[in-house]
Amino acid sequence: MCVFTHFAAGALAGSFLPVPVAAPLLGLGSHLLLDVIPHRDFEDYRIEILLWLAAMAALGVMGGMTLPIALAGLFAVLPDLENLLWKLGRLRDDQKIFPGHRPGWLRHGRETGRSSIVLQIVFTVVVVAFLIRRSS
Numbered sequence: 001m002c003v004f005t006h007f008a009a010g011a012l013a014g015s016f017l018p019v020p021v022a023a024p025l026l027g028l029g030s031h032l033l034l035d036v037i038p039h040r041d042f043e044d045y046r047i048e049i050l051l052w053l054a055a056m057a058a059l060g061v062m063g064g065m066t067l068p069i070a071l072a073g074l075f076a077v078l079p080d081l082e083n084l085l086w087k088l089g090r091l092r093d094d095q096k097i098f099p100g101h102r103p104g105w106l107r108h109g110r111e112t113g114r115s116s117i118v119l120q121i122v123f124t125v126v127v128v129a130f131l132i133r134r135s136s
């Protein structure tokens, strides 16, 4: 999934936590689940990063960010750091360690059509709007 989708899913999961203690595990777990779903990513990773930063900024500026949301959202994004390093040529494919990013017991979802990207953007916008509204 796109980086901003991982952030939104982790943030949404984190928003239901009363305390931040489980937020990192929830974020990492949401990354596993989303990567299994068939999807498509942007060819240009910079677009994903910009949309992720925009989602975080919207939450930060408009008041939807809490510690559990921030932690779960960031830990949901964290595994894709190795994908970024791989895209930048700093990491070989066989050096990836996160399940779903490398061959193993968890298979990465197959690539689908461009509608997946539209759905991911809509999902992220809805989650960000929900979190902002819920905090007000």
Ligand SMILES: [Zn+2]
Residues within 6 Å of the ligand: 001, 031, 035, 079, 080, 083, 101
């Ligand atoms: Zn991933």
